[in-house]
Amino acid sequence: MSxxxxxxxxxGSEDAVGRPPKFSRxxxxxxxxxxxxxxxxxxxxMRTVANALGTGAxxxxxxxxxxxxxxxxxxxxxxxxxxxxxxDGDWQTHVEEICVATWEAVRRHPHAVPLVLxxxxxxxxxxxxxxxxxxxxxxxxLDGKAQVIAFRTLLAVxxxxxxxxxxxxxxxxxxxxxxxTRFDLAFQELLASDPTTYPALRAMLxxxxxxxxxxxxxxxxxxxxAGIERASP
Amino acid sequence: MSxxxxxxxxxGSEDAVGRPPKFSRxxxxxxxxxxxxxxxxxxxxMRTVANALGTGAxxxxxxxxxxxxxxxxxxxxxxxxxxxxxxDGDWQTHVEEICVATWEAVRRHPHAVPLVLxxxxxxxxxxxxxxxxxxxxxxxxLDGKAQVIAFRTLLAVxxxxxxxxxxxxxxxxxxxxxxxTRFDLAFQELLASDPTTYPALRAMLxxxxxxxxxxxxxxxxxxxxAGIERASP
DNA sequence: ACCTGAACACCGTTCAAGT
DNA sequence: ACCTGAACACCGTTCAAGT
Numbered sequence: 477m478s479x480x481x482x483x484x485x486x487x488g489s490e491d492a493v494g495r496p497p498k499f500s501r502x503x504x505x506x507x508x509x510x511x512x513x514x515x516x517x518x519x520x521x522m523r524t525v526a527n528a529l530g531t532g533a534x535x536x537x538x539x540x541x542x543x544x545x546x547x548x549x550x551x552x553x554x555x556x557x558x559x560x561x562x563x564d565g566d567w568q569t570h571v572e573e574i575c576v577a578t579w580e581a582v583r584r585h586p587h588a589v590p591l592v593l594x595x596x597x598x599x600x601x602x603x604x605x606x607x608x609x610x611x612x613x614x615x616x617x618l619d620g621k622a623q624v625i626a627f628r629t630l631l632a633v634x635x636x637x638x639x640x641x642x643x644x645x646x647x648x649x650x651x652x653x654x655x656x657t658r659f660d661l662a663f664q665e666l667l668a669s670d671p672t673t674y675p676a677l678r679a680m681l682x683x684x685x686x687x688x689x690x691x692x693x694x695x696x697x698x699x700x701x702a703g704i705e706r707a708s709p
Numbered sequence: 710m711s712x713x714x715x716x717x718x719x720x721g722s723e724d725a726v727g728r729p730p731k732f733s734r735x736x737x738x739x740x741x742x743x744x745x746x747x748x749x750x751x752x753x754x755m756r757t758v759a760n761a762l763g764t765g766a767x768x769x770x771x772x773x774x775x776x777x778x779x780x781x782x783x784x785x786x787x788x789x790x791x792x793x794x795x796x797d798g799d800w801q802t803h804v805e806e807i808c809v810a811t812w813e814a815v816r817r818h819p820h821a822v823p824l825v826l827x828x829x830x831x832x833x834x835x836x837x838x839x840x841x842x843x844x845x846x847x848x849x850x851l852d853g854k855a856q857v858i859a860f861r862t863l864l865a866v867x868x869x870x871x872x873x874x875x876x877x878x879x880x881x882x883x884x885x886x887x888x889x890t891r892f893d894l895a896f897q898e899l900l901a902s903d904p905t906t907y908p909a910l911r912a913m914l915x916x917x918x919x920x921x922x923x924x925x926x927x928x929x930x931x932x933x934x935a936g937i938e939r940a941s942p
Numbered sequence: 943a944c945c946t947g948a949a950c951a952c953c954g955t956t957c958a959a960g961t
Numbered sequence: 962a963c964c965t966g967a968a969c970a971c972c973g974t975t976c977a978a979g980t
Contacts, residue, residue: 498963498964521952521953521954522953522954522955523952523953523954531964531965532964532965532966533954533955533965533966534955534956534964534965534966535963535964535965537955538963538964542954542955543953543954543955590826590827593823593826593827593872594823594826597895597896597899598895598899600899600903602896603896603899603900603903603907603910606896606907606910607906607907607908607909607910610909610910610912610913611909613909614909614912620916621916621919621920623912623913623916624913624916624917624920624925625925625928625929625932626932627913628870628873628925628926628929629866629929629932629933631869631873632865632866632867632868632869632870632872632873632929633862633865633866633869633933634865634869635865635868635869635872635873636864636865636866636867636868636869636870636872637861637865637869639826639865639868639869639872640861640864640865640868662830662831663830663835663836663839666830666831666833666836667836670836673840674836674839674840675840676840676843676844676846676847677836677839677840677843679843679847679856680843680856680857680860683853683854683856683857684857686854687854687857692857692858692861693861695858695940696858696861696862696865698936698940699858699859699862699933699936699937699939699940700862700866700932700933700936701936702935702936702939702940703931703932703933703934703935703936703937703939704932704936706932706935706936706939707928707931707932707935731944731945754971754972754973755972755973755974756971756972756973764945764946765945765946765947766946766947766973766974767945767946767947767974767975768944768945768946770974771944771945775973775974776972776973776974
């Protein structure tokens with residue numbers, strides 16, 4: 477997992493004569509994720525990560541290309557936590573479980589959500605999840621165009637599901653650029669500040685708050701799968 | 710549009726004796742969006758926006774609470790560009806057109822996509838789009854739980870659709886924290902760098918690249934609607 | 943009331959040295 | 962070969978003045 481840049485060596489493999497590196501890229505990854513989970517996104521810094529590893533900021537550049545690479549490392553750690561289900565049973569259930577497992581993995585790290593949205597395309601772990609999803613759709617008999625559409629629908633539903641409701645994030649000590657309150661809360665606040673308009677939105681508030689997030693998400697995935705089946709019966 | 714913080718006065722309404730403000734919040738919004746579109750996200754700065762308006766950075770704080778508020782202003786401008794369709798014809802087509810219109814509005818500002826993902830919950834313009842979508846679903850006879858699920862599905866598909874393929878962004882002069890290459894490109898690069906694994910993903914590359922982004926997106930919306938219909942016939 | 947420069951406490955990253 | 966402090970060119974924002 478997470479071998480991002482071939483130019484950076486993995487682990488303690490000292491080639492030639494020099495000293496072995498003080499720590500591995502995996503340790504950088506773990507330290508970064510811990511900081512994000514514990515202190516929030518705004519605290520993720522070259523300096524804070526280096527400090528957690530007991531070195532100076534510049535030492536990180538032996539393991540990480542730049543700040544974007546560090547962020548990718550965090551995203552990769554989050555997505556690597558996806559508990560992919562075995563490929564048995566009907567393909568519909570299999571697809572559903574893959575999406576829910578991915579959603580749950582991201583939800584375990586609410587502070588990392590903005591990073592996941594922006595950098596999942598660079599994460600090798602995202603490839604593994606994507607491959608599982610694509611294979612499940614193949615197993616369902618979809619091919620070519622139908623498979624591409626279905627793949628994009630399910631990816632969009634999963635990513636969009638995380639984005640809309642990234643989970644209860646403890647208010648970070650220092651507010652990140654992404655804001656302390658997440659979408660749903662902010663949305664409801666906005667709605668509350670203008671109580672005369674938006675009747676259709678307001679009518680949904682009651683039913684929405686009566687449902688558990690995971691149930692809402694699972695149902696959106698089921699509806700997506702139903703739509704896929706109907707398109708390719 | 711975009712009255713975010715009641716503490717900040719709109720436009721040139723000088724109350725009492727003092728001098729009138731040199732510019733309006735709307736002008737800040739326009740200047741910020743222009744910078745994002747032209748120079749990319751990394752160039753959006755209190756100082757660059759202020760400079761575009763011919764003042765010092767601190768003057769912005771009369772119109773904007775902080776940097777996050779400035780970003781919300783950009784998001785609001787993007788979403789306010791949504792060309793909402795009239796509410797006639799069948800509700801399915803109406804819903805489809807709302808989603809496509811939203812997707813197109815965001816796609817007109819590819820550099821702003823990360824901002825939209827992170828801050829749409831704070832945008833009044835997002836409320837307007839959401840209300841239109843909710844009303845269309847009501848018109849389709851959905852109510853309570855079914856409406857909430859359908860709303861979340863369509864929102865997820867739209868947001869996720871933008872995220873997965875935010876459109877061709879001219880390489881910014883200075884690369885932003887979000888990276889110059891967008892998801893799809895990065896993903897294909899990653900895939901190409903490991904040509905032995907991920908057969909199911911690789912099998913989709915051909916069909917995927919043969920389809921126009923808008924066609925893919927429209928089809929995912931149609932499938933989502935089909936799934937909604939099946940759940941609430 | 944509104945504007946604004948100076949200054950503060952940060953960033954990511956380059957550079958030039960250390961061992 | 963690997964590490965690292967100093968330094969550079971930035972940030973967002975506070976503060977204390979200006980008019």
